[in-house]
Amino acid sequence: NAGVTQTPKFQVLKTGQSMTLQCAQDMNHNSMYWYRQDPGMGLRLIYYSASEGTTDKGEVPNGYNVSRLNKREFSLRLESAAPSQTSVYFCASGLGASQGTQYFGPGTRLLVL
Amino acid sequence: GENVEQHPSTLSVQEGDSAVIKCTYSDSASNYFPWYKQELGKRPQLIIDIRSNVGEKKDQRIAVTLNKTAKHFSLHITETQPEDSAVYFCAADSNSGYALNFGKGTSLLVTP
Numbered sequence: 001n002a003g004v005t006q007t008p009k010f011q012v013l014k015t016g017q018s019m020t021l022q023c024a025q026d027m028n029h030n031s032m033y034w035y036r037q038d039p040g041m042g043l044r045l046i047y048y049s050a051s052e053g054t055t056d057k058g059e060v061p062n063g064y065n066v067s068r069l070n071k072r073e074f075s076l077r078l079e080s081a082a083p084s085q086t087s088v089y090f091c092a093s094g095l096g097a098s099q100g101t102q103y104f105g106p107g108t109r110l111l112v113l
Numbered sequence: 114g115e116n117v118e119q120h121p122s123t124l125s126v127q128e129g130d131s132a133v134i135k136c137t138y139s140d141s142a143s144n145y146f147p148w149y150k151q152e153l154g155k156r157p158q159l160i161i162d163i164r165s166n167v168g169e170k171k172d173q174r175i176a177v178t179l180n181k182t183a184k185h186f187s188l189h190i191t192e193t194q195p196e197d198s199a200v201y202f203c204a205a206d207s208n209s210g211y212a213l214n215f216g217k218g219t220s221l222l223v224t225p
Contacts (some may be wrong), residue, residue, distance in 0.1 A: 031211050040122075042217035044155065050211045051119060058212060090156060098210045101147050105157040 001026050004105035006091050010053060012111045013081045021076040021108050023091030028074065029103075031096045034058075036087040037107075043090065049074055051055035081112045117205050117218025126193050127224055134219045136203035137185040143205040144177060145215070146186050151200045160201075161188070193223045 004025045013019055027074075034046040045058030049068040063085060065077045074093075077094065078085060088109050094102035116139045118225075126132050146191075147162035163170045163177045170177050179186040187213065190197055199222050204213040 033212070036148040040217060042119075045212055045214075048212055050209075056209070056211075087142075096211045098145050098206045101159045101162055102213060104158070106156050 003027065004091055004093050004103055006007050006089075006105040006108050008108060009106065010109045013078075014111065014113050015082060016091060017081050018079050019078070019081065019110075020071070020078075021089055021091075021110075023105055024073045025077065025091075025093040025103075025105075026072065027103065028071070028097055029093040030071070031094050031102075032068065033092040033102060034064075034074070034076045034093075035090045035092065036060065036085075037090060046076065046089075064087075078110075081110075083112045086110060086112045117203060117214045117216045119172075119203050119219060121219060123220045123222075124216065125222045125224065127194060130193055132190045132193050132197070132221055134188045134201055134203070134221070134224075135185060136187070136205075136216050137183075138205040138214070139184070140205065140208055140214075144209050144219065145206040147204050148177060148188050148210070149184060149202045149204070150219075151202065153199075157202060193221075194225055195223050197221060198223045 005021045030051045032049040035043045047066040049055045052071045067075045090107050091105040092102040129208045144165040149157035150160045152159040174191045176189045200218045202218050213224040
C-alpha cells in the first residue's frame with residue numbers, strides 16, 4: 001500500500017497563477033483533509049471531507065477550493081495564488097478524528113513569487 | 114476554532130534525560146488526543162494517542178497522560194536518544210467529530 005500520496009512535491013508559482021494539488025489514498029478511509037504548515041504556526045486545517053460527496057471549511061479556507069473526486073482522491077485548488085500562500089501543504093486521510101488517527105502524505109512545498 | 118495550547122515551543126535535553134511536553138485544550142467534548150512526531154523535511158507521523166476513558170498510556174519509552182478535568186495532556190519521553198530530536202505536535206478532536214486541532218509544536222533537541 002502506498003498510503004497517502006501527493007503531487008507535485010514542489011512547485012513555484014507567480015502571483016495570480018492557478019494550480020491544483022492532488023492527493024490520493026489507498027487505505028479506504030472515509031475522511032480526507034488538507035493542511036498548511038508554516039513556521040511557528042503548526043498544522044492549520046484548510047478544508048476537509050468527512051465522506052465522499054461532502055466538504056467543509058477548516059480554520060483557513062480563504063483563497064482555496066477543494067474537490068472530493070471520489071473516495072480515494074481529494075484535490076486542493078488555488079485559483080489565484082498569492083505570496084501568503086507560500087507554505088508546505090499536507091494531505092491526510094483517516095476514519096474521522098474521533099474514531100482514529102490521521103495519516104499524512106509527504107507534503108507539497110509551494111513557493112509563490 | 115477550538116484552541117490547543119502547547120508548551121514549551123523548544124526543548125533541549127541531554128541524551129538519557131527525560132522530556133515532557135504539555136498541552137491544554139478548550140473543548141470539553143474532545144475525546145481523542147494524538148501525538149505526532151515530525152522529522153525535518155518529513156511528514157507528521159503518529160507516535161501515540163489516548164482516549165478520554167483512559168488516564169495514561171505507555172509504549173516503550175513514550176507515555177501520554179490525560180487529565181480531563183483540567184483539560185490537559187502530556188507527552189513523556191524517557192531515556193531520550195538523539196533520534197528523538199524532532200518537532201512534536203499534540204492534537205485534540207474537534208466538535209465536528211472529523212477534524213483535529215493541532216498545537217503549534219515543540220522542537221525537541223537531544224544532545225549527545
